[in-house]
Amino acid sequence: MSVTTRRTRLAAAALAAVTAIGGLAACGNDDDATESGGKPAKLVVDTFGEFGYDEIVKQYEKDTGIKVELRKTAQLNEYRPKIVRALATGKGAADVVALEEGILNEFKANPANWADLGPLVSDHSKDYLPWKWELGKAPDGRLIGLPTDVGSLAVCYRRDLFEAAKLPTERDQVAALWPDWNAFIETGKKYRAATGKGLLDSVTTASSAVMFQQGGDLFYDKQDNVIADTSASVKTAWDTAIAMADANITAETATWSPEWSAGFKQGTFAATFCPSWMLGIVQENSGPENKGKWDVAPVPGGAGNWGGSWLAVPTQSKHPKEAAKLAEYLTNAQNQVAAFKAKGPLPTNLEALKNPEFLAYTNEYFNNAPTGKIFGDSVAKIQPLHLGPKHQAVKENAFEPALRSYESGQSSKDKAWEQFTKDAKTQGAF
CATH class of the missing domain: 3.40.190.10 (Periplasmic binding protein-like II)
Incomplete structure (x- = not known):
């Protein structure tokens, strides 16, 4: 987990x-x-x-x-x-x-x-x-x-908040809203227009979902050399997350922060990307009063780990x-x-x-x-990944902080990418 x-x-x-x-x-x-x-x-x-x-x-x-x-x-x-x-x-x-x-x-x-x-x-x-x-x-x-x-990946979403935004609530209809990531972004725009709030908790949950969905080499190649600045999987995840930030579809709550934990119960956001193990965390954070309000739909693209x-x-x-x-x-x-x-x-x-x-x-x-x-x-659709020895450090101390700095308006796209690639080399060294 x-x-x-x-x-x-x-x-x-x-x-x-x-x-x-x-x-x-x-x-x-x-x-x-x-x-x-x-x-x-x-x-x-x-x-x-x-x-x-x-x-x-x-x-x-x-x-x-x-x-x-x-x-x-x-x-x-x-x-x-x-x-x-x-x-x-x-x-x-x-x-x-x-x-x-x-x-x-x-x-x-x-x-x-x-x-x-x-x-x-x-x-x-x-x-x-x-x-x-x-x-x-x-x-x-x-x-x-x-x-x-x-x-294995899915999307956890709040039925009541979708209904308030006049979006479909049944899981098959919700899945049809986002066959791919571009469609997910368009759904986020509709939710923002209807409610004034972000559909998604943070760009970092989206970037994780996209990156792990790609498979193959992520921050390291097979010889465990850091390739953060040239990895196709990493670049796809980065570009998708940047597009979500540009579309203003997130609530900008940093994952695992107190604001993020409280956001489940308070309705700060209406969706998050859910690996199977996340179900228990969503339930714990949301509390018994929100039982039945959450539902689960397939992730854009259909699979991922x-x-x-x-x-x-x-x-x-x-x-x-x-x-x-x-x-x-x-x-x-x-x-x-x-x-x-x-x-x-x-x-x-x-x-x-x-x-x-x-x-x-x-x-x-x-x-x-x-x-x-x-x-x-x-x-069965999960693609094997190569993570490398310090994947976690690169992801959480280089990749995600750089994305959050752009999401919050603290850095430009170029500066955020520069920050990430620089920090990746430091965090990934061994």
């Missing part, structure tokens, strides 16, 4: 320490007690955003007698530094750690910090989307992450075997369907994606939208 973040100097320094010290002595979790016979009394799981594990772990506890503590961090900009610090100091990491795609790519550079899951779990190499499984491997071939979700995560086991865990088994349990077909129904993370397990219960699932909060079908149908 993917959430945007801003790298801090502390995180960068800590990551340098991780790289320098390499493999760390196993210090484990300070709170990790062990029962007689070697079975842990408790295993700790670190996640960010919403993975939908609250009810799932209750059954695991009944089956194994091992208590599971879920430590949740709301945002990735707070989560990542905690993981970096734990790896650098050799203590404090959970037994099972969720790694978002950008973080995983970065941490692959030092796989010695992560247990090789291959010998600890059954062979699941044929059980998941092939490209997703391969991305969980370190450069030396060791399996360091078991696949959780994939961020934004985000997704893996579960890994730090070498400092005192119970790597049991931790690996817990990660295996949380990512199996049955529990990926359960997590999707709870909070929206889209399964990557092939059996789960064919599960009739998943395909028939409708989300009550989102006006009973058939989210299983909407997201499930788009999985």
Whole structure:
């Protein structure tokens, strides 16, 4: 699962320490007690955003007698530094750690910090989307992450606000409004004319959707050289976002800011681009009073992937075997369907994606939208991406700030692009 973040100097320094010290002595979790016979009394799981594990772990506890503590961090900009610090100091990491795609790519550079899951779990190499499984491997071939979700794209929109703007509200009619990105912009203009407000939350959610929809090399080429200024996918995303800013169709709320979170409930904007994992976040921010007002429609262009995560086991865990088994349990077909129904993370397990219960699932909060079908149908169309080792830093500390500076009128187009390409080289260096 993917959430945007801003790298801090502390995180960068800590990551340098991780790289320098390499493999760390196993210090484990300070709170990790062990029962007689070697079975842990408790295993700790670190996640960010919403993975939908609250009810799932209750059954695991009944089956194994091992208590599971879920430590949740709301945002990735707070989560990542905690993981970096734990790896650098050799203590404090959970037994099972969720790694978002950008973080995983970065941490692959030092796989010695992560247990090789291959010998600890059954062979699941044929059980998941092939490209997703391969991305969980370190450069030396060791399996360091078991696949959780994939961020298949859609649009979350407010039916009541569309109705007030005299736009169609039924999801099939809404989908017909934007077969492509130009049509989406035209819809935004109509919404602005009718309401005086921005249809979309921010240009950065749009740029993410467009960029990830393109596939191929983004900020790096296959040799991990920074190509931010020449990448066709990046330029397409940039130009589309600039066109949206020029058309004045956004509410200019920076993603993950307090204003953005409040905007869901206050009706500051009427649409946002929703990877499957975003459904739980939209619901949490919107509150029970807006149940049924939100709905889900296909994204312009029909498909795309934004985000997704893996579960890994730090070498400092005192119970790597049991931790690996817990990660295996949380990512199996049955529990990926359960997590999707709870909070929206889209399964990557092939059996789960064919599960009739998943395909028939409708989300009550989102006006009973058939989210299983909407997201499930788009999985096969997802184009594999090459992110590179510091994709997250380039995207969130170079690309998005430059776009926001133009969106807010602080920079011209040329100055914003110049700012991005300059910062990309700094943020992408390794």
